[in-house]
Amino acid sequence: METSEDLTQLTPVALRHLIRSGNFSGQTSGLAAGYTQANLVILPKDLAYDFLLFTQRNPRPCPVLEVSDTGSRKLHQMATDIDLANDFPKYWIYRHGQLDEEVTSVESFWRPDFVSFLIGCSFSFESELIAAGIEVRNITEKVNVPMYNTTIPLQSAGPFHGNMVVSMRPIPEDQVIKAVQVTAAMPKVHGAPIQIGNPAHIGIHDLAHPDYGDPVTIKDGELPVFWPCGVTPQNVIMQVKPDFVITHAPGHMLVTDVKNTSLKYA
């Protein structure tokens, strides 16, 4: 077994091999620095059209990096030498909209009608914020980013509907403009903020009690800045209570061969 110090030196493909062989099932935060990590949703084909349409209509919270061919465990663009059924460290299996099982492989569950959606993750823009000299509080405080339900309505598609979930990072007033510029250049990982400084305007009334994740310190002279969040699509799917859905376990992402910098611009 490798030590976690060794792990950070691994290339994406070496890391996927280690995960695939069952020798690593931890969180991927901080691994393969500079490479894009991706969220996962696997749906049966009969829901895939409406969900793909939902992502097309709501690209800010649901930025699709790639959709697999039906039944395939491979990808065309984000990674070669990939097995979608084994290359995430941990998977969550939902039955009828309820979390039912956590597993390190979904090979034994695989069906020919599965479609895998890889969705952009804020890990990518957080590293760009840090590179621009902007502190990311949830990283400094070593907690999960705070996330909130909002009153921002989404465009429905078939059975999929609901409001946007946002993540929040406190930013010093004099760095807010830079934070907008940095993230706006990365539309494939949520892009620019959706709200700055006025949580009540989007239905958030208590920053200290996020709906998901952990609270973070907001210092004097900082504004809460809100970005569309990748929890949104999972939230919307679970409301439909599909018979069978697979997602990654939070923090246990796919490490792709694509660099964050190549996600810049559309």
Next chain:
Amino acid sequence: METSEDLTQLTPVALRHLIRSGNFSGQTSGLAAGYTQANLVILPKDLAYDFLLFTQRNPRPCPVLEVSDTGSRKLHQMATDIDLANDFPKYWIYRHGQLDEEVTSVESFWRPDFVSFLIGCSFSFESELIAAGIEVRNITEKVNVPMYNTTIPLQSAGPFHGNMVVSMRPIPEDQVIKAVQVTAAMPKVHGAPIQIGNPAHIGIHDLAHPDYGDPVTIKDGELPVFWPCGVTPQNVIMQVKPDFVITHAPGHMLVTDVKNTSLKYA
């Protein structure tokens, strides 16, 4: 009947009313200045998933502005007070991949399994180029933009596959950078160029004989600049020879309620 001078003064909704009532069936170029015009592809639902996936995998040549609900003749985002079966001045009907009929309404052909795809059009970025002081040669010479088949492969999806079609505009060398900047800011209407100055590199060997549209003059000191072109999706669809497809007739677009300027950035 209005004169064409009156027409240019009409709002998008007034223009759609005029078209819907059967009182205008001409080209929409130059009408409702500043408002986005859209290409149309109507497919039966059984092809819609693979086509939507194809556009997701190939957003540069296939920038989707909106997809209708199945069977619906309405839109949610690009226009209110809209009838997709009557608000284009002219439609083309393809049967088994062959152009079969030109009509001014498709109401009598409408089916509950129709899905309408509205696709971004270079009209939008041409007006922005002109606003930036860059001449658009095909507009100056009052001809259709020259378009070429290339060797640039597209990502396949189900039965849909092929190479990219590009449009070409000659740009003075000292304005090429500006042309990149202006169009890169509009990813919903093809975005930045895909090639500058080296047509042979993408399989184009005779600029004087475009595969679609008309040739334009290239002056000394100008470079041919190539953009992904909205003819690509139609081309790819027709190769599949679907039983029944409806498109707009070239130049006879939908005039939407959305301003070109709001298509800037992702």
